[in-house]
Amino acid sequence: MSDCGRHAVTVIAFVGSVFSPYYAWSGRRDPENHVAINVALYSAGRPRWAMTERGRGALNRSGASFRVGPSSLRWDDAGGLTLDFNEVALPFPGAGWLPGRIRGTIRLVPRGVTGTVFDIDDKGAHRWWPIAPAAEIEVDLARGGPSWRGHGYLDSNWGVEPLETGFRRWDWARGRLADGRTAILYDASCRSGTRRELALCIGSDGTIEQRTLPVARTLGRGTWGVERFMHADAHGDARVVRALEDGPFYTRAIVESRIWGEPVTAMHETFSGDRFARPLVKAMLPFRMPRRSGRV
Template sequence: MIAFVGSVFSPYYAWKGRRDPEDHVAINVALYSATGPRWAMTERGRASLLRDATTFRVGPSALHWSDAEGLTISFDELSLPFPGAGALPRRIAGTIRLKPDAVTGEVFDIDAAGRHRWWPIAPSARIEMEVARGGASWAGHGYLDSNWGTEGLEAGFRRWDWARGRLGDGRTAILYDATCRAGGRRELALSIGPDGTIDRRALPAAAPLGRGLWGVERFLHADAPQEARIARSLEDGPFYTRAVVDSRVWGEPMRGLHESFSGDRFARNLVKLMLPFRMPRRAG
């Protein structure tokens, strides 16, 4: 689940010169279940937006924060078909409740100029998901973060790899490795305790995971290359991949979520022309 204001992946926002972020908002829902994947990312305009200190609503879906209850997300969206998962759009609806184990207070610069910032709000959390339509309900372990910036991702980065997972000792590992457009790399490796304490660690060596079907390079940082592998591929697109991965980090086994992003590919006009098929825009 991703909530966007001035969606970084929106071709409509890019074509308008990224001048009015609140006219380009979306709530992205991606469900992966035994009955098949479901994906919804409908962009809407400012007439569909309600936003204040605790609530972010876009059309029929909303996020609400309470210091006592944590984050509650209600969604009711039209999912677009995945290749091989059926030809007709389907509705997905439900409620997510996320209760952080702790909330951190440190924000990090991802690039050298400070134009792209990241806050690991709740590195570990308890989550309950009640799905009314389009998938299965479940409860387990969750995560919450936030990113924001003053320029497009493709302007700041040539590529990056990111991974987050639980370690065997109960801590959370978050690994960033970004190649900046201006030159150089930004590396960030954090070990975060259940109480929210953040320790910086050395970033393990990069292990190649092979290219995705669209050719996007993927690397996972792990203690040894043979200990890094993809357990399940979730997204494989022309500029972005997402997968469940297994590895060992700082001597601890880790199952986590991994993402690779190619800013070089995303910068191509042809790629942006492909995005409306996965990200339609509704008026209002």
């Protein structure tokens, strides 16, 4: 994920896509037959979204690279991660534009790399690694929007069961603090009824300090009724600055809050496992996540 104020971008590489209805309907037996690179560009007035699922014939990966059809991620010898993408963007709700191609390059250079992996549920079935809490990013778009530079973030999640099996919901946020530090907050309600909280203050060198999670503040409900919470100091507040995604089970936004005595602008997401578990919701997903056969 990355942003520079007016622009933001998120990229997610999937093997056994957790949000894929096709993977769920297949019985989740072959994750490498359900792969995708999701690119979401949020430039003011011109959002772009692409997430085409492909089969194993379009997959090629190694320890340093990951290719799905026409798009690829690769690590270079200088320690940077480069995404080259060439995808068809689907209509964005409320944006009023037709499908079109997005093409370009995104390069992320971590400032520091952490070495700690966390359980985000109560039984170790879902794990999370905040690889690079702070990074520099360059977005160079050949088609589909403006080019820009900003600050970024890189992490990885993996698990041995569906998200909706492990979680009723979660709220997550990542924001920059003073002196190059990063705040990352996880507040997860597990399906078992327990709650899993993580509040991390991470230095630019990757050093992790665990802190107390601030108080949960409501951000109201999204258009589809998903209730959202952001955390803030006892005498602080939280508000949505810009909504990026607003769906039936997932929201993403840029929010303002006050954390550990500092004002913070953060990327925020809410996931509702209860909503995602509904068959009707999964039946809606192919409209935003088409599947393509073949190698391209």
